Amino acid sequence: MFKIKTLNKIAAEGLNLMEDNYQLVDEENVDGILLRSYKMHDMDLPDTLDAVGRAGAGVNNIPIDKCSEKGVVVFNTPGANANGVKELVIAGLLLASRDIVGAVKWADTLCEKGDEVPKMVEAGKSNFAGPEIKGKTLGVIGLGAIGVLVANVAKSLGMKVLGYDPFISIDSAWNLSRSIRKSDSLEDLLAQADYVTLHVPLIDATKGMINKEKIECMKDQVRILNFSRAGLCHEDDLAEALASGKVARYVTDFPNEKTLHMSNVICIPHLGASTPESEVNCAVMAVRQLMDYMDNGNITNSVNYPACDMGVCHATGRIAVNHKNVPYMVSNITKALADKNINIADMINKSKKDWAYTLIDVESTITDDIVNELKAIEGVVKVRVIK
Numbered sequence: 001m002f003k004i005k006t007l008n009k010i011a012a013e014g015l016n017l018m019e020d021n022y023q024l025v026d027e028e029n030v031d032g033i034l035l036r037s038y039k040m041h042d043m044d045l046p047d048t049l050d051a052v053g054r055a056g057a058g059v060n061n062i063p064i065d066k067c068s069e070k071g072v073v074v075f076n077t078p079g080a081n082a083n084g085v086k087e088l089v090i091a092g093l094l095l096a097s098r099d100i101v102g103a104v105k106w107a108d109t110l111c112e113k114g115d116e117v118p119k120m121v122e123a124g125k126s127n128f129a130g131p132e133i134k135g136k137t138l139g140v141i142g143l144g145a146i147g148v149l150v151a152n153v154a155k156s157l158g159m160k161v162l163g164y165d166p167f168i169s170i171d172s173a174w175n176l177s178r179s180i181r182k183s184d185s186l187e188d189l190l191a192q193a194d195y196v197t198l199h200v201p202l203i204d205a206t207k208g209m210i211n212k213e214k215i216e217c218m219k220d221q222v223r224i225l226n227f228s229r230a231g232l233c234h235e236d237d238l239a240e241a242l243a244s245g246k247v248a249r250y251v252t253d254f255p256n257e258k259t260l261h262m263s264n265v266i267c268i269p270h271l272g273a274s275t276p277e278s279e280v281n282c283a284v285m286a287v288r289q290l291m292d293y294m295d296n297g298n299i300t301n302s303v304n305y306p307a308c309d310m311g312v313c314h315a316t317g318r319i320a321v322n323h324k325n326v327p328y329m330v331s332n333i334t335k336a337l338a339d340k341n342i343n344i345a346d347m348i349n350k351s352k353k354d355w356a357y358t359l360i361d362v363e364s365t366i367t368d369d370i371v372n373e374l375k376a377i378e379g380v381v382k383v384r385v386i387k
C-alpha cells in the first residue's frame with residue numbers, strides 16, 4: 001500500500017485514478033506527495049518519501065537538490081496548465097492597455113446616482129482611454145509551453161511578436177507561428193517591445209532578470225506582464241520605473257506587499273492555472289506519472305531524475321536504484337547482483353546532470369540481503385523493490 005499526502009487541493013479527477021494499493025493520508029511518513037504551490041523548503045523530507053508530484057509547471061517551491069540527494073524523484077506536468085495561463089495573459093495584455101480596472105472601479109462609484117448614471121458615464125469615460133494592442137509589438141521572453149501559446153494568439157490579434165529563448169525546445173520551435181520574429185538577445189527584444197511578457201522559470205539565472213539596466217533598454221511607457229514568478233523582476237527598480245512613468249503598467253499574477261503599494265500595478269492573485277480545465281489536466285497528469293513511478297519504476301517528466309520507461313514488469317522481479325551520475329555505478333550494481341547469482345533479464349541506465357537511475361528486471365526473487373548490498377554501494381541514494 002502506497003501512502004500519498006496532498007499539500008494542496010488536487011482535483012478529484014486525478015485523485016480518483018488511484019487504485020486500491022494507494023491510500024490518501026495526513027501523516028508524515030508517506031511514500032508520495034502531491035502538491036501545487038505549497039512551499040516545501042522548510043519541510044523535513046521523511047525517509048519513506050519516494051516521489052513528489054507537482055500538479056503544475058513551476059518547481060521553485062520544492063527543494064530539488066535535497067530531493068535528489070535523498071533519491072526522491074520530483075515530477076511536474078509540463079504544458080498541462082499552459083492554456084489557462086495563456087488566456088489570463090491575453091486578459092492581462094488588455095488590462096495593461098485600456099484602464100479597464102480603473103474604469104470598473106469608477107463605474108461602481110456611480111451606484112445610486114439614478115437617471116444621472118448614463119450622463120456621468122459619458123462625461124467620465126475619457127479618463128480611462130487607452131491604446132489598442134493591434135499593430136503594437138509584444139516581446140515574449142521564454143518560448144516554452146506558455147510563451148508559445150501567448151505569442152501565437154498575440155499574433156492572431158494583430159500584434160507584431162518578438163520571441164527570445166536561447167534554450168527553445170524543438171517542440172516549441174515547431175509549434176511557434178512562422179511569423180514570430182526571433183530576437184538574438186534580450187536587449188534587442190526589450191528595445192523594440194511596447195509590451196513585454198515573461199514566461200521563464202524562476203531559477204538562479206533568471207532571478208531579477210528585469211532590473212534597472214534592462215528597464216533602461218526598454219521603450220518609454222512600456223507595459224510589463226509577469227505571469228511567471230515575482231522574483232523575476234527586481235521590485236525596487238520596477239517601483240522607480242513605474243513612479244517615473246518609464247514603465248506605464250505592470251500586471252502581475254504574483255502580488256506581494258511591495259507591488260500592492262506601487263502605482264500603475266495590476267495585481268491578480270495567482271489565478272493563471274486556476275481553471276477547472278487546468279486543475280484537472282495537472283492533477284490527472286501528476287497522478288498518472290506518480291503511479292507509473294510507484295507501480296513500475298518508470299519516470300516521465302521528472303525535473304531531477306532522467307526519463308526511463310521499461311513498461312510493466314513481466315520478469316520475476318524489478319529493482320530501481322537512484323544514484324549519483326559517477327563512473328562504475330553500472331558495473332558495481334550488476335556485480336552486486338551477479339555475486340548473489342541473480343541473472344538480469346533487462347535493464348536501463350539513464351542520467352540527468354548529477355543524477356542517474358538504473359532499473360533492472362531480474363529472474364529471481366529480490367531479497368533484503370540483495371537490497372542491502374546495493375544500498376551499500378557508494379553513490380547509491382535509494383533502492384526500491386518494485387516487484
Ligand SMILES: NC(=O)C1=CN([C@@H]2O[C@H](COP(=O)(O)OP(=O)(O)OC[C@H]3O[C@@H](n4cnc5c(N)ncnc54)[C@H](O)[C@@H]3O)[C@@H](O)[C@H]2O)C=CC1
Pocket residue numbers: 056057058059078079081082085141142143144145146147164165166167168169172199200201202205206227228229253270271272273274
Ligand atoms: N501564473 C501561473 O499560474 C503559472 C505560472 N507559471 C510560470 O510560468 C513559467 C513557464 O511555464 P511553462 O511555459 O509551462 O514552462 P516551460 O518549461 O515550458 O517554458 C519555459 C521556457 O523558458 C525558457 N528559458 C529558460 N531560461 C531562459 C532565459 N534565461 N531566457 C529566456 N528563456 C529562458 C526555456 O527554454 C523554456 O522554453 C513556469 O516556470 C512558472 O514559473 C506556470 C504555470 C502557471
Ligand SMILES: O=C(O)C(=O)COP(=O)(O)O
Pocket residue numbers: 036037038055056057058059081270272273274
Ligand atoms: O504551475 C505553476 O507554475 C503555477 O504557478 C500554478 O500554480 P498553482 O498550481 O495554481 O498553485
